[in-house]
Structure formats: structure tokens, C-alpha cells
């Protein structure tokens with residue numbers, strides 16, 4: 001039996017055993033890695049993506065039959081076209097896709113560095129569009145297809161320094177809403193996941209306090225539990241999501257009372 005046949009039979013046997021065939025992007029670290037470990041523990045067959053092939057291979061090592069490595073840069077259209085072909089060779093069906101790949105870059109002094117905006121949008125927004133593009137024909141072959149993408153609670157209100165990151169996640173939120181509307185007569189569930197602060201490489205260099213910081217394992221548990229339910233938005237932790245949603249409603253409280261305490265800008269640059 002060659003490697004390809006062996007992998008196909010792994011996906012098929014997962015399907016026969018009533019398990020899901022899942023594609024997770026951003027699987028090489030943090031929340032994505034924790035999701036993969038929990039999904040595999042439950043016996044699901046998981047295709048894992050990220051740019052760092054070595055990290056993906058390390059994650060695959062303990063359970064090679066349940067994990068297939070598919071390295072790709074979600075923001076690179078050419079690489080995604082190749083990945084799309086490779087994906088279709090691994091499986092003809094996806095039951096669940098979790099688009100978790102993302103980056104965070106903050107901007108100091110409102111520099112409006114357009115390259116920074118393009119980098120952030122490329123991974124966080126266009127990366128998800130690319131992921132759905134290649135996943136959709138395979139999701140169509142599932143009886144219970146779910147497409148979930150990881151946004152952020154930071155898009156609920158405008159956070160200082162987060163113009164690029166927060167806007168990319170807000171764009172993602174609208175994109176998923178529109179996809180939900182467009183697929184309202186067909187069998188596709190679309191889920192937006194909005195975590196608060198999670199202790200991962202992405203938040204490692206944050207130099208501000210991160211209330212209610214959670215571990216990636218806790219985040220993965222919340223996400224998988226949420227996906228078992230029927231919700232279209234999975235926000236957590238509630239201790240952070242409820243106050244933020246309330247502030248999103250009473251906007252003057254946030255912009256006139258809270259934001260002035262956290263912004264670092266004291267005067268506009270004039271050069």
C-alpha cells in the first residue's frame with residue numbers, strides 16, 4: 001500500500017467510524033495546534049496547514065494516521081492553488097474547516113503604514129477567503145458541513161493601535177455574515193469564533209495587561225464545545241465578551257471614557 005492510499009484509507013476509516021474530516025489552518029502553534037490535538041484525541045482525521053512545515057510535522061508525529069500535513073501560506077494565491085489541488089487528493093469531503101491562520105501587528109502613532117495593513121489583511125482576511133475557496137467544493141460533499149473562522153473580540157469596539165488587526169477581523173465578520181446569507185438555502189453552517197486574550201506566540205510580545213488571559217487548550221475546548229452547539233458566533237470568555245458588547249452598544253462610554261485612558265497618542269504627528 002503506498003502512502004497516498006494509506007492516507008486515503010485513514011480519512012475513509014475516520015468517516016466510516018462516524019468521525020469528521022477536518023481542515024485546520026494556522027495549525028502550527030497556539031489555538032490551531034491545541035484544536036488539532038483535541039480533534040485527534042476524539043478520533044477525527046485532521047489536515048493541518050501553516051507555513052512552518054517542520055512544526056506541522058512535529059504535531060503529526062505521534063498520530064501519523066490521523067493527521068495529514070498540508071503546508072501553505074493562506075495569503076499566497078499561487079501557493080493556495082497548489083494546496084487546493086493537494087487537498088483534493090487527500091480527501092473528497094470536508095465536514096469541518098477551521099480557518100485559524102492569522103497574524104497581529106499593532107501600529108504605533110497612527111503611522112498608517114499601508115504595507116502593514118496589507119500584510120495583516122492578507123493573512124487575516126484574504127487568507128480566509130482563499131481557505132473557503134478551496135474548501136467549499138469539499139464541504140459540499142458533507143452531510144453536515146461547517147465553515148468556522150477565527151475572528152477576535154477586538155473587532156467589537158475600536159481598540160487603540162489595532163486599526164489594521166481589528167479592521168481585518170471586522171471585515172472577516174461581515175464576510176461570514178454575507179456567506180451565511182448566501183448559503184441560507186443550502187446545507188452550510190458558518191461560524192465566527194471571537195476569542196478574548198489567549199496565551200500564544202501571537203500575544204507573547206504584548207506589553208499591556210491582558211484581562212482574563214486563557215490557555216490555548218482552554219480556548220480549543222470552548223471552540224469545540226461551541227461548534228457542537230448551534231450558535232453562529234462563539235465568543236469567549238463571557239467575562240470579557242459581555243462588557244465589550246455592552247460598550248459596543250453604548251459607544252460614547254467607550255470612546256469618551258475608556259479609550260482616552262488607553263490610547264498612547266498625545267498629539268497628532270505633523271511631519
Ligand SMILES: NC(=O)c1ccc[n+]([C@@H]2O[C@H](COP(=O)([O-])OP(=O)(O)OC[C@H]3O[C@@H](n4cnc5c(N)ncnc54)[C@H](OP(=O)(O)O)[C@@H]3O)[C@@H](O)[C@H]2O)c1
Pocket residue numbers: 025026027028029030031032049050051052053055072073074075100101102103104122123127150151152153194195196197198199200201202203
Ligand atoms: N492569541 C489571542 O489572544 C487571540 C485572540 C483573538 C483571536 N486570535 C486569533 O486566533 C488565531 C490563531 O492565533 P494564535 O493566537 O494561536 O497565534 P499563533 O500561535 O501565532 O498562531 C497563528 C497561526 O497562524 C499561522 N499563520 C499565520 N500567517 C499565516 C499565513 N499567511 N499562512 C498560513 N498560516 C499562517 C501560523 O503558522 P505559520 O507561522 O507556520 O504560518 C500559526 O499556526 C489568529 O487568527 C488570531 O488572530 C488570537
